[in-house]
Amino acid sequence: MSTETYRDTHLPTDHRADLLLREMSLEEKCGQLTSVMPWSVIRADGSDAEGVDEVLAAPPGHVAQLIADDPADLARLAGEIQHRFVTRTRLGIPVLLHAEALNGFLAGGHMVFPTAIGLAATFSPDLVEEMAGLIRRQMRRTGFRHALSPVMDVALDPRWGRVHETYGEDPYVAAAFSVAYTRGLQGTDLAEGVIATGKHFLGYAVTAGGRNQSAFEAGSRLTRDLYAYPFEAAIRLAGLKSVMNSYSDVDGIPAGISPEVLTDLLRGTLGFDGFVSSDYGTLDQVVNRQRAASTPSEAGRLAITAGLDVELPTQFGYGSVLAAEVEQGNLDVREVDACVRRVLRAKFELGLFENPHPQEHIDVAAVAREGVALSQELARRSVVLVKNDGVLPLSRSLDVAVIGPHAGTALRQFPAYTYPAWRETLANWDHSTMAGAEGAGASWHEPLFPPVDAETLVRERHGARPLAAEVAEFAGAVRTEQGCSFTQAPTPDAVERAVDAARRSDVVVLALGGASLWFTGERTEGEDSDSADIALPAAQIKLAEAVAAVGRPLVVVLVQGRAYALPAVVRDAAAIVVSTFGGPFGAKAVAEVLFGAVNPGGNLPYSIPRHSGQIPVHHHQKAGTGYRSPLPGQLTQHYLDMDATPLYAFGHGLSYTGFGLGDLACDPEVDTAGVARISATVTNTGKVEGAAVVQLYVRVNASRVTRPAQQLAGFLRVELAPGKAGRVTFRVAAAQLGHTNLARSFAVEPAHVEFFLGFGSDDRGLEGTFELSGSPRSLSGAERSFLSEATVENL
Incomplete structure (x- = not known):
């Protein structure tokens, strides 16, 4: 009789699982x-x-x-x-x-x-x-x-x-x-x-x-x-x-x-x-x-x-x-x-x-402090400057009006799948419709949660503050008005107060964008919260147009988790900053960017279309598809009524300094079992320290199968002091460039490969080519390469 038992830690896990499985009844198995x-x-x-x-x-x-x-x-x-x-x-x-x-x-x-x-x-x-x-x-x-x-x-x-x-x-x-x-x-x-x-x-x-x-x-x-x-x-x-x-x-x-x-x-x-x-x-x-x-x-x-x-x-x-x-x-x-x-x-x-x-033993106070610096750094890096006519960074002596639905709330920096949003959803849920286990859950939660609203919770527990309060840390004076909610039409009085605040200020920060919740409450995003029209809500557009008519320099801050189609009043603003639901330090990071305490270094992880009708507008559309299709004949644009290109492309992001790329080098020929080496020098050409994301895009011109017009093959965030340079090298295995071929085998095949390096998916800063040569290679999953190796050497 065997003396082996599933509790023996010296046995392999698979064997322990088999031993335990033999001891289980059918009901116990199905319960697991x-x-x-x-x-x-x-x-x-x-x-x-x-x-x-x-x-x-x-x-x-x-x-x-x-x-x-x-x-x-x-x-x-x-x-x-x-x-x-x-x-x-x-x-x-x-x-x-x-x-x-x-x-x-x-x-x-x-x-x-x-x-x-x-x-x-x-x-x-x-x-x-x-x-x-x-x-x-x-x-x-x-x-x-x-x-x-x-x-x-x-x-x-x-x-x-x-x-x-x-x-x-x-x-x-x-x-x-x-x-x-x-x-x-x-x-x-x-x-x-x-x-x-x-x-x-x-x-x-x-x-x-x-x-x-x-x-x-x-x-x-x-x-x-x-x-x-x-x-x-x-x-x-x-x-x-x-x-x-x-x-x-x-x-x-x-x-x-x-x-x-x-x-x-x-x-x-x-x-x-x-x-x-x-x-x-x-x-x-x-x-x-x-x-x-x-x-x-x-x-x-x-x-x-x-x-x-x-x-x-x-x-x-x-x-x-x-x-x-x-x-x-x-x-x-x-x-x-x-x-x-x-x-x-x-x-x-x-x-x-x-x-x-x-x-x-859990040290509650110590737990609350964990990750503060990391959360703040991630929030700072997540802010994307997409447009700047020179108004940013703002002078700290200015009187600033902070206007919009994101001006005075800290809670809306916490979207669905965060604890504050879960608490808010629980509070908004109609418990009268619940029965059985769900009803039991509603009563079960009551003694576990103190009676504090979610806005108060994020301010007291996380130290989160609204954008207006964070801007006040830098500006000479701040006036703030909500003007409208995220989706509800503003009242005339609310608009007039917002306009008056704008009129009495040197510059307007218009805090617009989205709100995320589960299923209930005023929201523009979240689970089961989809939109047929991705235009910025009409209530916010009406407010923006009224405030813009005052004529003060307009800086638009978009707090959003997805792309919105932007109205002319936003597109024409002197500056546009795209933020996200940044948690406790989301608003703080935006204010730091607005006043130059932080040099923006974020890049868009999605393309921003000009209109809902362009969807899909992602950068890696197949060759010959969408805006990646050559214009035939005498046509000057793909649509009759507008360009088919994004308003702002994937990977786009500006800085308060400048960056240049030069000295491109690459291997002219790479075997289908080899590695392509592509390198260039990135230089901070401006007067302040900053970070740039160097991005490598390739186009693999394969035979008989349509491939993406371009695909991201590597990226590296590089931080440089003014006047300093670094040598960035990407090592791209040929196995990363494979695809499902005509025979429905995943393979890397001989091909002419075009590539470019830039600071966005539409920035062809440096361009080159190399040949994938040798025999076609069918690849098992274990033989695939997924991510390139990217390194930087300071010069």
């Missing part, structure tokens, strides 16, 4: 693939919830939505939950608690960083890896080992309300930041890490009509080469351990029940070996929205055979429903075993069996 809300296990005071013994009889493997205002309370509650699973279940399998962590651990008392689109604007994946490392330590301390982050979707449609959760329109940028975040969160040893979840697989940010949850339609080449690129990079380069399915149909089949998506592509082609977590309510939607299954049992059977491992946040088609399918002979238990094995392996890799409990 489900999740429960915390109030199904405990009350807010830590005592047993009603019905907890029934929950623990076939224990779920996961707990969802455990959120508290105080880190010590959070750890206490996590410990109480874990104690019950470890001591009061037959096999003592620890539970896996998950949380959102897109731009900070979504829990009270923890630092908030700029939202993901703002992180992308920094072009600083090294700092995002540092941020994720801090999130990892914070989550582990409080007992959480699974993060439902980051969002790896490539966002090409600004109508979609969740663009701010992504790293923007470029697959290379999305890959670079996805890899950095995954590395920071999971660490070098998962036993000291937290599992990252890449979402939403696949094509979720380019659904029909820009609507959340709608269908995704694309051919297999585009799906693999573009939309899967960040996911595959995170899998191959950072060992991504979890993936979340999209709500969308993919080629007519809901992603959550698609073997082609979750098994053939994700596991077979991309090499993923972790577990797939369902987006919340996926199987319910398969039945009740997409009508691709008629019952929960059918949805569960389809999902598990497709490769969906875990159903979140509560049972619908898994758990006892799934067990019944096996008992009735409708499902082979081996399908269940495959998913359970993946979940158990993850728990063993995390060291959860040996160390399931949170840290015993």
